[in-house]
Amino acid sequence: MLSEKNLHKIEELKKSYPTSQALVLPVLWMIQEEHGYISEESMKYSAQLLDVPFGHVLGVVTFYTMFHSKPIGKNHIEVCTNVSCMLRGSEKIVELLEKRLGIGLGETSKDKKWTLSEVECMGSCGTAPMLAVGEEYHENLTPEKLEKILSDLELK
Amino acid sequence: MQKLILPNIPGLHTIDVYESQGGYKAFRKALGMKPEEVTDEVKKSGLRGRGGACFPTGLKWTFMPKQTTKPKYICVNGDESEPGTFKDRQIFEFNPHLLIEGTLIGAYAMGVTTSFIYVRGEYGKWIRLLEKAIADAYAKGYIGTSILGSTFSTNIVVHKGAGAYICGEESSLMNSIEGMRGYPRVRPPFPAQFGLWGCPTTINNVETMCNVPLIIDHGWEWYSKIGAPKHPGPILVGISGHVNKPGVYELPTGVPLLEIIYKHAGGVPGDKKIKAVIPGGSSTMIMRGDQLEGACMDAESLKAAGSSVGTAGLIVMDEDTDLMKVIARISMFYYHESCGQCTPCREGTGWLWKILKRFEKGEGRAGDVDLLMDIANNIEGNTICALGDAAAWPVQSMIRRFRDEFEKRVKTVPPRMEQEAAA
Ligand SMILES: Cc1cc2nc3c(=O)[nH]c(=O)nc-3n(C[C@H](O)[C@H](O)[C@H](O)COP(=O)(O)O)c2cc1C
Ligand code: SF4
Ligand code: FES
Numbered sequence: 001m002l003s004e005k006n007l008h009k010i011e012e013l014k015k016s017y018p019t020s021q022a023l024v025l026p027v028l029w030m031i032q033e034e035h036g037y038i039s040e041e042s043m044k045y046s047a048q049l050l051d052v053p054f055g056h057v058l059g060v061v062t063f064y065t066m067f068h069s070k071p072i073g074k075n076h077i078e079v080c081t082n083v084s085c086m087l088r089g090s091e092k093i094v095e096l097l098e099k100r101l102g103i104g105l106g107e108t109s110k111d112k113k114w115t116l117s118e119v120e121c122m123g124s125c126g127t128a129p130m131l132a133v134g135e136e137y138h139e140n141l142t143p144e145k146l147e148k149i150l151s152d153l154e155l156k
Numbered sequence: 157m158q159k160l161i162l163p164n165i166p167g168l169h170t171i172d173v174y175e176s177q178g179g180y181k182a183f184r185k186a187l188g189m190k191p192e193e194v195t196d197e198v199k200k201s202g203l204r205g206r207g208g209a210c211f212p213t214g215l216k217w218t219f220m221p222k223q224t225t226k227p228k229y230i231c232v233n234g235d236e237s238e239p240g241t242f243k244d245r246q247i248f249e250f251n252p253h254l255l256i257e258g259t260l261i262g263a264y265a266m267g268v269t270t271s272f273i274y275v276r277g278e279y280g281k282w283i284r285l286l287e288k289a290i291a292d293a294y295a296k297g298y299i300g301t302s303i304l305g306s307t308f309s310t311n312i313v314v315h316k317g318a319g320a321y322i323c324g325e326e327s328s329l330m331n332s333i334e335g336m337r338g339y340p341r342v343r344p345p346f347p348a349q350f351g352l353w354g355c356p357t358t359i360n361n362v363e364t365m366c367n368v369p370l371i372i373d374h375g376w377e378w379y380s381k382i383g384a385p386k387h388p389g390p391i392l393v394g395i396s397g398h399v400n401k402p403g404v405y406e407l408p409t410g411v412p413l414l415e416i417i418y419k420h421a422g423g424v425p426g427d428k429k430i431k432a433v434i435p436g437g438s439s440t441m442i443m444r445g446d447q448l449e450g451a452c453m454d455a456e457s458l459k460a461a462g463s464s465v466g467t468a469g470l471i472v473m474d475e476d477t478d479l480m481k482v483i484a485r486i487s488m489f490y491y492h493e494s495c496g497q498c499t500p501c502r503e504g505t506g507w508l509w510k511i512l513k514r515f516e517k518g519e520g521r522a523g524d525v526d527l528l529m530d531i532a533n534n535i536e537g538n539t540i541c542a543l544g545d546a547a548a549w550p551v552q553s554m555i556r557r558f559r560d561e562f563e564k565r566v567k568t569v570p571p572r573m574e575q576e577a578a579a
Contacts, residue, residue: 018227019353021334021335021336022333022334022335023335026315028318029277029318050335059336060336063320064318064319064337067319081485082485083397083434083438083471083482083485084239084396084402084471087397087471087482120237120321121238121239121241121438122278123236123276125239125397125402125469126394126395126403127403132278137281
């Protein structure tokens with residue numbers, strides 16, 4: 001389920017925390033990074049690995065919005081619509097995204113290439129409007145910039 | 157003013173440049189002092205927390221028990237999810253060693269064995285930058301066992317969040333580090349007595365910690381003379397919305413809001429008038445544009461103006477802004493982020509949002525404004541954590557200061573139709 005490298009990292013992390021339960025978030029992050037999402041099977045695996053109940057892991061996965069219990073599109077586009085972004089035109093960005101990708105907020109395209117999510121403030125209010133693709137932030141968006149981002153992703 | 161937290165020095169994020177600029181000098185100095193002396197210095201400096209509540213930092217540190225057999229912890233709060241706030245990210249990117257140095261000094265002063273720096277999960281890129289800086293500081297012997305030949309040992313660990321605003325609330329943050337859902341805890345007991353794993357814990361914001369080396373390096377007297385006397389120091393003001401040059405500006409506390417907007421952020425595009433300002437992140441009370449004269453970015457001044465400093469995330473709205481849209485969006489945020497433990501917050505935030513959506517669409521009903529006020533008043537002060545208050549304040553202040561905007565959006569139904577609808 002997890003690579004040797006990550007298993008080693010877990011052993012290292014254990015030294016920093018007094019309980020193994022504290023490793024639930026770090027382990028879930030590792031699983032999501034390796035597999036793209038956190039399946040029920042991997043939740044069971046994490047529970048066993050850290051000696052916590054399965055229900056506990058499930059509870060954690062469902063609480064945090066960044067953990068996905070189902071596969072998502074290859075490109076996860078997160079667009080902020082909170083106040084500062086709204087004041088600088090995020091509505092237009094959302095409209096363009098929906099038109100260009102043919103999906104609405106919260107949806108994944110049929111070919112599993114795109115998932116479009118509306119998100120809360122991402123800490124880019126001074127460079128609004130913004131969107132993130134995975135860990136990559138794209139800021140000060142304009143329609144032209146948006147088109148370039150999407151066509152670059154399409155080629156990947 | 158000379159920039160102290162985010163000086164414009166190329167390569168400052170690397171340990172070599174940081175050291176060449178006098179970095180870790182303050183930590184060395186602290187190691188030569190008694191721990192109580194360090195805390196005392198911070199206390200006398202007047203430093204107040206930059207995470208939202210402006211709580212005196214030195215005083216908070218004195219709450220940590222001295223005689224205890226338990227390990228002690230620091231949580232550095234880098235959850236930074238309050239809408240309008242984007243300053244801590246600048247520290248991770250441009251001056252991570254200042255944060256590490258401040259944390260180390262705090263750890264020494266309070267006898268802390270491990271400090272956890274909790275960073276929001278979305279900041280993956282910045283987490284890696286911070287982790288690199290920490291690894292370099294370990295390699296140079298600033299973190300670890302018998303630091304710099306002293307008897308002091310301490311560790312620093314980065315903990316990655318996973319997208320929950322509520323985890324910025326200090327007790328929720330601790331539960332998150334413990335590997336649980338981010339549910340805030342009922343207090344008392346307070347973290348200094350019963351924090352992480354039941355041990356004494358102090359929680360401080362990222363920017364707060366960055367002020368500590370400055371205080372130790374230059375002395376409390378020097379520090380206390382920067383900015384507003386009762387809330388001194390440099391402050392990172394993040395300005396967004398309708399201004400020509402949005403961004404993070406390091407300024408002395410007490411700087412007039414109008415100066416921030418017009419002098420530093422280049423004024424409003426198209427020279428439009430300012431309709432409203434949110435001074436310190438979406439949880440703080442909204443102010444009218446004609447209320448800004450004389451209002452300054454410090455706790456006393458903004459309190460007098462009927463708002464607060466919060467995270468110093470200033471959001472500017474020009475005369476054409478649809479405030480009903482703004483307040484509906486803010487309420488949606490709190491509804492979305494409520495953890496659901498307390499009924500007034502869980503239910504109330506949803507009701508507020510639902511009613512405000514009616515106003516956004518121009519379909520407000522007679523009596524809705526009073527209903528909104530009533531709901532907000534019933535959330536405020538009746539919940540486990542301050543998210544409830546944070547959801548109530550924007551609505552209350554919007555009604556108090558912009559009642560006319562609500563009234564314009566009430567759909568007037570002919571009396572007979574209203575009777576029919578009620579039937
Ligand atoms: C809902 C909620 C969210 C919060 N989010 C943050 C945050 O992201 N960062 C932060 O430093 N403080 C946040 N706080 C404030 C913390 O609870 C705490 O007061 C602060 O971290 C203490 O640090 P300071 O004394 O240095 O300001 C939040 C509080 C609440 C109620
Ligand atoms: S006030 Fe809201 S967010 Fe805070 S504990 Fe209660 S339900 Fe959760
Ligand atoms: S409001 Fe969009 S990044 Fe802050």
